[in-house]
Amino acid sequence: MTDLSGKVVVVTGASRGIGEASAKALDACGAQVILTGRTTDDLERVADQLSNEPIVLPADLSLAGAGTALAESVLNVVDGVDALVNNAGIPMRRMPEQLSEDDIDLVFAINVRSLLTLSIGLAPSMKKRGGGSIINVSSVAGVRGPGARVAYAGTKGAVDAMTRALASDWGPDNIRVNSIAPGLIATAIWEESRETIPGLIEDMEGQIALKRWGFGDDIADVVVFFASEASRYVTGETLVVDGGLARVTASAKPQVLPELLD
Numbered sequence: 001m002t003d004l005s006g007k008v009v010v011v012t013g014a015s016r017g018i019g020e021a022s023a024k025a026l027d028a029c030g031a032q033v034i035l036t037g038r039t040t041d042d043l044e045r046v047a048d049q050l051s052n053e054p055i056v057l058p059a060d061l062s063l064a065g066a067g068t069a070l071a072e073s074v075l076n077v078v079d080g081v082d083a084l085v086n087n088a089g090i091p092m093r094r095m096p097e098q099l100s101e102d103d104i105d106l107v108f109a110i111n112v113r114s115l116l117t118l119s120i121g122l123a124p125s126m127k128k129r130g131g132g133s134i135i136n137v138s139s140v141a142g143v144r145g146p147g148a149r150v151a152y153a154g155t156k157g158a159v160d161a162m163t164r165a166l167a168s169d170w171g172p173d174n175i176r177v178n179s180i181a182p183g184l185i186a187t188a189i190w191e192e193s194r195e196t197i198p199g200l201i202e203d204m205e206g207q208i209a210l211k212r213w214g215f216g217d218d219i220a221d222v223v224v225f226f227a228s229e230a231s232r233y234v235t236g237e238t239l240v241v242d243g244g245l246a247r248v249t250a251s252a253k254p255q256v257l258p259e260l261l262d
């Protein structure tokens with residue numbers, strides 16, 4: 001197993017879903033995890049399952065100044081951090097005509113602004129420790145052109161672009177910056193739709209080469225890779241983790257394939 005003993009890692013959006021799975025995977029490798037999100041009870045529930053003196057720091061990343069304030073809170077409780085998992089994010093499923101300016105501001109405030117300000121706030125402490133790893137959770141929505149998600153897709157494209165730009169800025173400080181672009185992961189983001197929209201689960205599976213939805217663990221293992229020395233020569237990259245969705249043409253009906261063969 002990867003050894004992250006002695007490493008301090010901040011995980012945003014750690015109260016459930018991909019963030020919860022990532023916090024658990026990092027802790028299992030020996031890292032001390034600082035968990036953040038808005039819902040203290042859920043953060044405490046996750047922290048109770050961790051072994052390496054986890055720290056809970058609630059924060060609402062939609063607010064102006066929140067990323068900078070959170071970085072200060074982190075550095076008040078630990079000497080510095082080795083990795084940051086910028087995972088907190090909200091979806092915004094609306095047709096362009098239905099989007100208000102408040103909708104656009106909200107999704108950009110959480111998914112983009114706070115991600116950048118928190119990174120800026122914590123990078124100096126990584127530099128002091130001789131380097132670090134910033135892991136941004138973007139989305140296949142930033143890679144392909146999903147319907148009814150223009151604002152969300154814009155935030156995730158921005159995350160991937162900032163990933164490359166920060167990798168350039170902070171590479172000389174040995175701070176690596178990468179993003180993970182998950183595909184369809186069965187978390188709270190999809191819970192209601194999965195339960196209420198007939199055929200959604202099967203329809204989506206039909207578009208995925210591996211023919212299944214992803215789970216938090218599928219992303220968490222890649223988070224561990226980017227937090228570890230195994231990825232020491234990787235920076236500025238976006239790794240799509242989607243079972244073959246964004247860049248693979250999956251046949252929804254494999255039984256028609258024989259008809260297409262010469």
Ligand SMILES: NC(=O)c1ccc[n+]([C@@H]2O[C@H](COP(=O)([O-])OP(=O)(O)OC[C@H]3O[C@@H](n4cnc5c(N)ncnc54)[C@H](OP(=O)(O)O)[C@@H]3O)[C@@H](O)[C@H]2O)c1
Pocket residue numbers: 012013014015016017018019036037038039040042059060061062087088089090091110137138139140141181182183184185186187188189190
């Ligand atoms: N699930 C997917 O299919 C999928 C696909 C591609 C990308 N992603 C991305 O993966 C990341 C995690 O998604 P998920 O599926 O795990 O979603 P989730 O289960 O809804 O979790 C979202 C996390 O973000 C936190 N959060 C939301 N608003 C916040 C705010 N204003 N301030 C601070 N924290 C906030 C939530 O905590 P609180 O509610 O406690 O604040 C929660 O811990 C997101 O960036 C998402 O865009 C997900």
